[in-house]
Amino acid sequence: MGQVLDRIEQYADELRAEGAEGDKLMRLSATSVRRLRESGAIRMLQPKAHGGLECHPREFAETTMAIAAMDGAAGWVTGIVGVHPWELAFADPRVQEEIWGADPDTWVASPYAPMGVATPVDGGYLLNGRWSFSSGTDHCQWAFLGALVGDAAGKPVLPPNSLHVILPRSDYEIVADSWDVIGLRGTGSKDLIVENVFIPEYRTLSAADVMDGTAVRRAGRTETLYRMPFSCMFPLGITSAVIGIAEGALACHIAAQRERVAVTGIPVKEDPYVLFSIGEAAAEIAASRAALLENVDRFWDSTEKGREVSFEERAIGRRTQTAAAWRAVRAVDEIFARAGGGALHYRFPMQRFFRDAHAGLAHAIHVPGSIFHASALTQLGGEPQGIHRSMI
Structure with a gap:
């Protein structure tokens, strides 16, 4: 963490100054994004095998606080985008390789709220929906999205069964004019739209399994961080x-x-x-x-x-x-x-x-x-x- 915080503090004046620019742009400035990447802040919870730091979560929290004290939007994006590598660490190794294989600094957006429907088809699911509040999404190349499992008619089944699905930027649309708010403007937390996109089974996680620890045990991860x-x-x-x-x-x-x-x-x-x-x-x-x-x-x-x-x-x-x-x-x-x-x-x-x-x-x-x-x-x-x- 010391190294990450040291790098962040070197850029403190830039991040503070760019906060006003991000507020106008309604997304982080290119300079702020570059500084977050260079610092390694988004890789703090990422597996070492994929270029991450596997830091103690306290260190991640302290670093997020430090960045947010310079610019709230930059800290918010760090805190949200920076936690996604933690869950991705116990996703299928194939999707980990797809995301980080070529570039360990690839960022993943969200949200996890089940605002879409995933209808089972052969080999996976057909996904449809619109999601709000995808923080930092302009700077991400993949997304974790929450979805309810649907029936053949595309209606959520009962009792509800929620998934976390993982998809590349090419599979969703970012709604450019969907973020005009009074606070955290620089986070660029825009809407995402997905229409009839096939999600292979290996790019999904059961939300219940993630929350109760079943997913990490099934993945065989033994590190304290991921448990x-x-x-x-x-x-x-x-x-x-x-x-x-x-x-x-x-x-x-x-x-x-x-x-x-x-x-x-x-x-x-x-x-x-x-x-x-x-x-x-x-x-x-x-x-x-x-x-x-x-x-x-x-x-x-x-x-x-x-x-x-x-x-x-x-x-x-x-x-x-x-x-x-x-x-x-x-x-x-x-x-x-x-x-x-x-x-x-x-x-x-x-x-x-x-x-x-x-x-x-x-x-x-x-x-x-x-x-x-x-x-x-x-x-x-x-x-x-x-x-x-x-x-x-």
């Missing part, structure tokens, strides 16, 4: 990006307030109320960071010892991860409200961090309702069912 629970690994990059964005907002705020004089003529550094808000926000953001990193360390230690992580532990872990994101963004709200009118100007990055932080909370992985319900019910001896077991 980590999906419900810890998948949210990790996303929440790390949100916390990094909050850290970036705090750094902007402190820099702006250092010499600021309020309309009362009193230097801000002499205003005890502003000082309190800065101190409180800094403590809350630091607590969010510590909670997320401790969470992944604890899961790593259990996995490394060969102990199965229980549903209750996973539910509490998701609660910790979700709460960390909300705590960090609430802290951003506190400092933004006291940042003065200058923070509203587009020429200053504070407003972009504010917008990006709130956009990050909109991701489904940060919806607290069912997660808090499941963790509390389990601790009380109950057995969550249905949606309350989703993504845990």
Whole structure:
């Protein structure tokens, strides 16, 4: 990780400057993409056999935070695109070779949400659908897409059976005008359309098998990294990006307030109320960071010892991860409200961090309702069912 972070820090000024450009382009700039590739950030969870680094997930989280503190969109793309090599590590070796054989820096987009239907045919599936929120997709050559298995008429079968399907860029259309939003604009999280595309069986994974660990055991992977629970690994990059964005907002705020004089003529550094808000926000953001990193360390230690992580532990872990994101963004709200009118100007990055932080909370992985319900019910001896077991 040290080498990756060292490279990132060399490009810090460029990534910060390119954040404004990405906001206008509604995708990462070519410079930002080049710097992410050169740093190795997207290969941190990638198998060494395919040019990856196989880093501890804590290192991946810390690197994502650092990038997001420079530019929220770059951090978000790192956190999402950077986690896909982790799952690809236990996909069929044939698709791993197809993706990384010629270029280990090939990026894979998503989303995993089952927005399409995969109808069984001889040798595989026929895929149709439209997917939203494919972050960083302009810079990716493959995609992981979620799909429900369909019947002969192309309707999802019941009970639902979800797949993660893997397909090359030639098999899907990126909808160019589908991303015009208020926050995380630079992520270029556009829609994808697939029409009657054949997906061979070996390019699919059962979503249930991925989430419960069956897929990695079937693939024969024994590394601690790849035996980590999906419900810890998948949210990790996303929440790390949100916390990094909050850290970036705090750094902007402190820099702006250092010499600021309020309309009362009193230097801000002499205003005890502003000082309190800065101190409180800094403590809350630091607590969010510590909670997320401790969470992944604890899961790593259990996995490394060969102990199965229980549903209750996973539910509490998701609660910790979700709460960390909300705590960090609430802290951003506190400092933004006291940042003065200058923070509203587009020429200053504070407003972009504010917008990006709130956009990050909109991701489904940060919806607290069912997660808090499941963790509390389990601790009380109950057995969550249905949606309350989703993504845990």
